[in-house]
Amino acid sequence: MEPMRRKALVDAALRVIGDHGSLAVTMSDIARQAGVSPALAHHYFGSKEQLLIETIRSLLRQLRNDTVTALAAARTPRARLSAVIRVSFHADQFAPDTVAAWLAFYAEAQRSEETRRFLVIYARRLRSNLLADLKVLLPADAAERIAEGAAAMIDGLYIRQSLKSAPIGIEASIALTEDYLNALLATASPSPRREKERPHRTTQGQMT
Amino acid sequence: MEPMRRKALVDAALRVIGDHGSLAVTMSDIARQAGVSPALAHHYFGSKEQLLIETIRSLLRQLRNDTVTALAAARTPRARLSAVIRVSFHADQFAPDTVAAWLAFYAEAQRSEETRRFLVIYARRLRSNLLADLKVLLPADAAERIAEGAAAMIDGLYIRQSLKSAPIGIEASIALTEDYLNALLATASPSPRREKERPHRTTQGQMT
DNA sequence: TTTTATTGATTGATCAGTCAATCAAAAATA
């Protein structure tokens, strides 16, 4: 029972948070959504905070899994960059509820040290995934700046989605980020060591 | 007394929200910060929600004033673009408390229709300010895409600031956004009607 | 005197978290 209930409660929390657009949801709401009593939620998680932390952990795990899968299918550095972008705007991630949940956790990170840790991990992974492939195509300093810029643009498009005014679609968001990458690759790579694509992986591992 | 108290309470709310990193602050906290009793805060604002709305309104007014000032000093379309960027990352706006407050309001917008309205106004102004000058330099469709991208990058850099991990500084944030603009202006402007700068204002008004 | 500013005390609602009691399934024992 325990693993099933835990999963059900975490999923319920995600749905309720996304729906309500805030972490200020009650244990009762979550428990009701999961079809159990509030007392049971406390029984398994000890506290609301703990349940919330498991929830963000699950969000992060999902994103990582998707990223690993997408990266595995990409053959060139440039293709891997596109894969990272595509995963960020994948329908699952871009669903209004999910966007709202991420946003709520961003806000929560201002107060909860543990929540902040998870978001920092997310930010680092995104940056690192971009950087690993950019470094193959560009000098290190340019690669770092562009990784930073692309990560910011992804987050920005994501956040703006939450306002739901003039909603930029998935495809348009991807195109905008790709444009950025293309334009800056063109600008910044007048003299990388090798202009040719190198389909071989670098020796350094890649954070996922 | 009334105008003074109202201002003191709004300022106090901003500080408390920024400090606490969330809108889940009590009227008591805000009133204490302003040096009055909680009852007085209710007396002047009627409800917590109203005080919060006045608070975001004040944040938005400040940003607009700064933008108007900066735009007035800029002489060319390109300079006005830089002015818009600079204002977004101006020290006042980029202060951790202010960033935290904006983030908290973003999250609140998921639930409060009125808060959302204000943020949509912000998003539209930013987009419109960028678009007005980009349209002078580029064909309309390219201008629109780039305005969207630049706005997203600004918001993204801003949000990422809130995590305070590997904090990108003001200067670096400006540089990153300028790089984006330069790269895309170069890429997208092979054939605008006039390549030359036109220091004259267009006839269309510019939202501020 | 009338109006405005201000507050302490109180109320009513909401919630996280606790706990003792029930129920059911599995394990141990006869």
Place this chain on the structure above:
DNA sequence: TATTTTTGATTGACTGATCAATCAATAAAA
């Protein structure tokens, strides 16, 4: 197999704390 014991799952009822909002009373100013 039949019976008892143990263990885990589950909940309703309750508690204590927190907070927005109210209001009647006071002080000060006009």
